[in-house]
Amino acid sequence: MTARERFLADVLDGLSSRPRTLPCKYLYDARGSELFEAICETDDYYVTRADLALHEAHLGRISELIGPEAHIIEFGSGAGIKTRKLLAGLERPRAYTPIEISAAALRASERELSAAFPDIEIRAVRADYTRPIAAEDLSLDPPARRRVVYFPGSTISNFEHQDATGFLERMGRIAGPEGGILIGVDLLKPVDRLIRAYDDSEGVTARFNLNLLIRLRSELNAELELDAFAHEARFNEPFRRIEMHLVARRDTAIRLGGKEFRLTAGESIHTENSHKYSAPDFKALAATAGLRSAEVWKDPAKLFSMHWLVP
Ligand code: AVI
Numbered sequence: 001m002t003a004r005e006r007f008l009a010d011v012l013d014g015l016s017s018r019p020r021t022l023p024c025k026y027l028y029d030a031r032g033s034e035l036f037e038a039i040c041e042t043d044d045y046y047v048t049r050a051d052l053a054l055h056e057a058h059l060g061r062i063s064e065l066i067g068p069e070a071h072i073i074e075f076g077s078g079a080g081i082k083t084r085k086l087l088a089g090l091e092r093p094r095a096y097t098p099i100e101i102s103a104a105a106l107r108a109s110e111r112e113l114s115a116a117f118p119d120i121e122i123r124a125v126r127a128d129y130t131r132p133i134a135a136e137d138l139s140l141d142p143p144a145r146r147r148v149v150y151f152p153g154s155t156i157s158n159f160e161h162q163d164a165t166g167f168l169e170r171m172g173r174i175a176g177p178e179g180g181i182l183i184g185v186d187l188l189k190p191v192d193r194l195i196r197a198y199d200d201s202e203g204v205t206a207r208f209n210l211n212l213l214i215r216l217r218s219e220l221n222a223e224l225e226l227d228a229f230a231h232e233a234r235f236n237e238p239f240r241r242i243e244m245h246l247v248a249r250r251d252t253a254i255r256l257g258g259k260e261f262r263l264t265a266g267e268s269i270h271t272e273n274s275h276k277y278s279a280p281d282f283k284a285l286a287a288t289a290g291l292r293s294a295e296v297w298k299d300p301a302k303l304f305s306m307h308w309l310v311p
Helices: 003-016 030-041 047-066 081-089 103-116 161-175 191-198 204-220 279-288
Strands: 070-075 095-100 146-151 180-186 229-236 241-248 252-256 259-263 268-275 292-298 304-310
Touching: 003 204, 003 252, 003 259, 030 047, 030 204, 047 081, 047 180, 047 292, 047 304, 070 081, 070 161, 081 095, 081 103, 095 103, 146 161, 161 180, 161 279, 161 304, 191 229, 191 241, 204 229, 204 241, 204 252, 204 268, 229 268, 279 292, 279 304
Parallel strands: 070 095, 070 146, 146 180
Antiparallel strands: 180 304, 229 241, 241 268, 252 259, 292 304
């Protein structure tokens, strides 16, 4: 199956189901990734700034825990400022492996980090980190003293609990018995603050969400009226998560792949979940994956957390 066929099959599947859904991974084409970066710059989306402030506040202790000559394996491209801070703050890191599906992002990360850290072996792996990674892609000869899986930014929030457990288990296997996982997790907080972060006043998150419909038109030849949909951020109390929806402003239809999907006014297409965890909630989730949260840090404003998970 080609990537386009997979995309079409997933969209047909999601639009046929009730409630209607679209997988959040399709939010991140080149334009979507640009818009996500713009979201991180908005005043309302506090996550990225809080994550950075956390790194600044606790890097000394993080470095002490990780110790010298570690192999840092990042799930994601890692050219960002947090990775640089981490690598600069560690004691003689042995190697750094970014795992990233986008060849362009991976090349940029490899180029920039090799220039910034000439003494660290940079071993980029082009792969979808949500799927199993070949063991030989991660092995070093001789092996590093310890492996650390690094996953900042709270992307774990976008996984359903069951998938998050499976993903954490896989990270645990990669880190191994001597290793650890350094993972960013956005904290539960008052709903109005969360809604503002996912429906920012500049409208960037709205454009990010609506970009998914633009993709359906340009890549799958869908017929739809873009102005018939509005971005909405909702807090789902029982699931403790922010949900992004595309809500029909009026009765409308989407036609694609020989099918017609009729939406009545107010009906929504659910496009993303972002789960929010208190520190004990995330500890409990990690425990379901056989991992112990040995230390938790928060940024000075207590908006964001990072856990050090060990087997
Ligand atoms: C990538 N991820 C951690 C973001 C989040 O906060 O859940 C995605 C996002 N969606 C809308 N705004 C940000």
